[in-house]
Amino acid sequence: MRSVALAAVVAGLRLHASVALAHRPDQPPHQQYRIGDLKLESGEVIKDFAISYVTHGTLNAQKSNAILMVTAISGNHHRLDFLIGPGKALDPTKYFIVATDAIGNGLTTSPSNSQSQPRMKFPRFVMRDMVASQQTLMEHLGIKRVLAVVGPSMGGMQALQWGVSHPDFMDSLVALVPLAKTPAWSVVVMEASRKAIMLDPAWNGGNYTSPPVNGIRLWRDILGFLAARSPEMYRYQFQNQADVLPWLKTQEDAQIPLFDANDWIYQTWAYDAHDVGTTPGM
Numbered sequence: 001m002r003s004v005a006l007a008a009v010v011a012g013l014r015l016h017a018s019v020a021l022a023h024r025p026d027q028p029p030h031q032q033y034r035i036g037d038l039k040l041e042s043g044e045v046i047k048d049f050a051i052s053y054v055t056h057g058t059l060n061a062q063k064s065n066a067i068l069m070v071t072a073i074s075g076n077h078h079r080l081d082f083l084i085g086p087g088k089a090l091d092p093t094k095y096f097i098v099a100t101d102a103i104g105n106g107l108t109t110s111p112s113n114s115q116s117q118p119r120m121k122f123p124r125f126v127m128r129d130m131v132a133s134q135q136t137l138m139e140h141l142g143i144k145r146v147l148a149v150v151g152p153s154m155g156g157m158q159a160l161q162w163g164v165s166h167p168d169f170m171d172s173l174v175a176l177v178p179l180a181k182t183p184a185w186s187v188v189v190m191e192a193s194r195k196a197i198m199l200d201p202a203w204n205g206g207n208y209t210s211p212p213v214n215g216i217r218l219w220r221d222i223l224g225f226l227a228a229r230s231p232e233m234y235r236y237q238f239q240n241q242a243d244v245l246p247w248l249k250t251q252e253d254a255q256i257p258l259f260d261a262n263d264w265i266y267q268t269w270a271y272d273a274h275d276v277g278t279t280p281g282m
Contacts, residue, residue: 030054030107033137038109041132041280044123047116051133052107053077053100056084057092059143066143068170069099070134070151070158073267074259077101079152095147100137102130102158104267111206111262119262120206127154127274131161135169145169152176154267157274164276181275189227190268193219197261206262216259217252224251 031053038049054077071079077099084090090097101107103125111122149170151159156178163173200215238244
């Protein structure tokens with residue numbers, strides 16, 4: 001179980017680190033569906049909720065060629081761009097691909113962009129709330145069934161939740177390194193990453209005016225370079241020990257402008273709470 005949990009965390013981190021967040025001019029435009037107030041499983045409400053997404057391809061007249069894509073932790077709808085294109089697994093000449101942004105990723109309504117519930121005033125949410133927001137979007141698009149729900153890491157966890165909550169909605173699930181239930185090891189790793197941020201005085205209880213840089217550096221080190229790498233990987237990559245620390249700083253520096261601390265904290269709380277076995281009605 002630990003190896004699966006590690007793989008899930010690593011997949012999310014590698015996707016986060018290696019794929020650019022920038023939206024290229026040749027890509028489909030961002031879209032938003034404004035749902036209004038989104039009631040959460042806890043009974044709390046995210047006010048003025050809007051889900052962000054892009055679409056690739058054309059929905060056929062029968063509305064039978066749709067694929068739903070859900071994203072990894074801290075990632076956005078670009079996370080599976082390498083799979084999207086003519087002749088690729090997600091071929092827009094054949095399929096209508098709806099690539100969504102999860103609650104808390106900074107594009108869909110999140111602690112970082114909510115006007116009415118900013119920062120730590122934002123209510124906590126769980127994976128099933130992400131699925132509920134995506135289901136509402138699909139209803140808005142008039143799509144009653146998809147060929148597949150596709151997602152990596154936390155996206156794979158959402159895909160499994162889709163299969164449990166709405167088993168008749170899809171023909172298949174493509175869940176890449178998913179977890180049906182977050183194990184204790186992952187919870188500990190996520191808590192360490194949160195503490196790295198929250199113990200930085202610049203975090204200021206979530207009310208920072210500039211990024212808590214020292215906390216983000218330590219966050220990156222804990223997840224990207226301790227939890228996600230083995231001693232053998234470092235030995236293979238660095239024959240000269242003096243090269244390691246400059247490389248480490250370069251990696252940290254690259255992460256800072258891409259990262260919102262509160263969004264990460266909230267998504268990791270959802271990650272920790274994930275358990276398809278607690279789905280209401282099971």
